[in-house]
Amino acid sequence: MVATALAIVCLDDLFAVVMLAGIYSLLSACFFVDLDAVDVAFTEASVGAGISTLLMLASLKLVKRYEDKSRYKPLLALGVVTVTGALLIYGTLDMPHFGDPGAPVHHHVADRYIEKSMGEIGVPNIVTSILAAYRGYDTLGETCVIFTAGIGVMSLLMVSRRTREESRKKVPADMSQQVILRIVAKMMIPFILIFALYVQFHGDYGPGGGFQAGVIFAAGIILYTMLFGLGVAQKVFSPEVIKLLTAFGVLVYAGVGMTCIFLGGNFLDYNVLAHDPVHGQHLGILLIELGVGTTVAAVMTTIFFEFTWRTVKHRYK
Amino acid sequence: MNILGLYNYWIVVILILIGFYIVIAHENLIKKLVGLTIFQTAVFFFYISVGKIKGATAPILNDSLQVYSNPLPHCLILTAIVVGISTTALGLALVVRIQEAYGSIEEHELHAQDNNDQLESQLEAYGTRKQFNIMKRT
Amino acid sequence: MTAHYPVLQVIVPLLAAPFCLVLRIPRLVAIFAILVSATAFLISTALLQQVLSHGIVIYELGGWAAPWGIEYRIDQLNGYLLVLISGISTVVLIAAQSSIGRELPENRHTFFYTAYLLCLTGLLGILVTGDAFNLFVFLEIASLSSYILIALGTDRRALTASYQYLIMGTIGATFIIIGVGLMYMMTGTLNMHDLSQRLPEIYKSRTVLCAFGFFIVGVCLKLALFPLHLWLPNAYAYAPSIATAFLAATSTKVAVYVLIRFIFSIFGINFVITSLPLSEIFLVLALAGIFAASISAIYQLNIKRLFAYSSIAQIGYMILGLAIGTQLGLTATLLHLFNHALMKGALFLAIGAVVYRINSSQLHHYAGLGKKMPWTMSAIVVGGLSLIGVPLTVGFVSKWYLVTALLDKGWWPVAVLVLLSSLLAVVYVWRIVEWIYFTPPRIILTDIQEAPLSQLIPIWLLVLANLYFGVDTRLTVGVSKLAAQSLFGVTL
Known part of the structure; x- marks a missing residue:
């Protein structure tokens, strides 16, 4: 991984840099699996190696491919980096050793999650119980961040409807000639979408959950768009509806929280949602994961659409 | 160690x-x-x-695992x-x-263009000031 | 319902933001945003009253007790800032509809309000939370939405400014999570109150020192402490005027709050003073910032940029109060937080009103406007006087407390420097006055009228607040003192 990172420093071909960054993400996903963080690995693989690389490539289409290194002033930067590094290494000296079961991290708050989460929440995947219940409010914030990014990309890259109509006529489907690709994809896309739903609802038991599911779902739509062209894709997935869905996910999540208040609990206290606390937790987690999944899938799709419209607009003007 | x-x-x-x-x-x-x-x-x-x-495993609860x-x-x-x-x-x-x-x-090209914009507005401002001074003298 | 105020404070704008997208009609969205912000303001005043009469308010999110779940914890300090932030936001929004109508194309309006409400959500979320990681999440909501607000500016430089802010802001945020991660590693908890109790055992640890270092640098990037201020001038200068008014009055204040919270409530002032030369570093940087930024302000031709530099200088005063490390110094900082928000809110709104009429924020275009827009211009003058620190304005009150605190500590050379720096403020404010009142316009300004009432009212609300709190200091000084006392007494 260090080698990949160093190669990124040296290369000036941005295409190669982006591809290497994708590889770096994939490697780090493997690393996360090795460290027992399966949920994180899943997310990193789908986000870092998938969506983020895709977006970078989409924007590379619009800019120069090679970096200009003529004005490169590494000295000051090296200085700052050295100081930071020295401070970090200094900080590591008193750290508990890697993998040490006696380290304080594992013994204050973490114990309760591991010992009691089954009884209190009834979900085997502890990461899901923390994410959705114990620290569910963080996840609401996270959904809100994604929504913010969606708003940002929309407001920055929005193409007016007229331009869309005009270019829709001109754009042929990019890969309309590739019959095999199209057939294979047609067969694959339903499976991708079903897999996304599986990940969405299986998050309680294995790695996965709303966020990963949302990304996979978006990937399915993106694949469809790449093969059949933006025009066709937007007839199937209307951008207006998707825009509303981005908002809908956040509303569902916060709405669940408000319902808890009206039912007499604290905000996001799922215990009050059903007669039995564990059932309540189940229902709450199901609903908010749905909210997360909706917002994520909708935002990712929107972001991809907006980037592609920009490319289309440039090519045909 | x-x-x-x-x-x-x-x-x-x-x-x-x-x-x-x-x-x-x-x-x-x-x-x-x-x-x-x-x-x-x-x-x-x-x-x-x-x-x-x-020696621990991923945090998904299972009866056969302990750590x-x-x-x-x-x-x-x-x-x-x-x-x-x-x-x-x-x-x-x-x-x-x-x-x-x-x-x-590229950052330096952006800076160069920004500085250009800055310079233009500066010139315009001094133009106004100069005109004003001339008016005062006459 | 009263018991749920702490969470409603944040959830109301959070729910409202996506709802804006559903409403879609810009005019409706604008009114809706004002209502939401006003509701937040009412909740915050109720909360402050609760805190003042009953002490700390705690709210457990999801019903999970503190170190396992996330809690909201409101004391005098953040209760006071909640009122400030939501109040300023409401006043600024009243002026928004006409100003945004002029500066942004119609199809961006809804996005603007959505981003604005998200930013408000983020800022309020940072203020109320009692959990270190939750703070990071809301910090990112606030940051991402402020990048959007800035990038919506019409000048193309708004884009580069926003990008630069994004890079610096993300570096800052990443430093903050490195700091939080190190603290978590050593204590096993993320809850602030819990941290403050578990940290003293391991003060000697080099890792804790390192955590503190990273956290402070990260926050200082966000609050634009000299020399980490490079992102600020362009960001303020090219953002839409309303966004500038809102961000200038609120976002750096919240960053200062985070700094105060971590220094005083979590690490404890004793640790900070004994194990690090932080007081000296802050003193030097604050003074350097005050002078460098005030001098730069004098040479600016864009009035928004001028006040942006003046903001950096004012942040210097706040950090100076912290550097003193006494209760009086902290009171001065808290006062200046409040007062500076009032001044900059008024000034940037007034500039927004001018931009509305003449579509320029270049100083030389202001020539002769004194006669055409008397109300707006006099607002700028009062704001300027307040910046200098003339008696009867809020600026005087906070400078007075700052100088007293400095003398109390025996740092009289610094007090002299503070007074000298006020002279620099006199210079840049005078330059503006000169252009406005004593320079005849180059072109004949027949068709320029006074700003519309929807903008004059909020501007003058803030100007009057500037004067009112400059005379009647019971509320501001009282609460600041209480907050400073509680921070120095028992740690949270």
């Missing part, structure tokens, strides 16, 4: 530094964003390494990854708009 015990953290430090270096030393706006991703991912490693316990790694950092990093991709997406959108507005994404 001391060195081996901290080895993992030192790798993380090196990755953090490489990422940070790309962000501040490079002029190309896309490369800066790539650097930022590396920087953030390295910090994620740090969190996940903190949560690891030797689990700490799940809390995993949950925090899931959130942080999402924040990271949001930042990257927004950054890329800005890069696209900058490319359209300036025709370049």
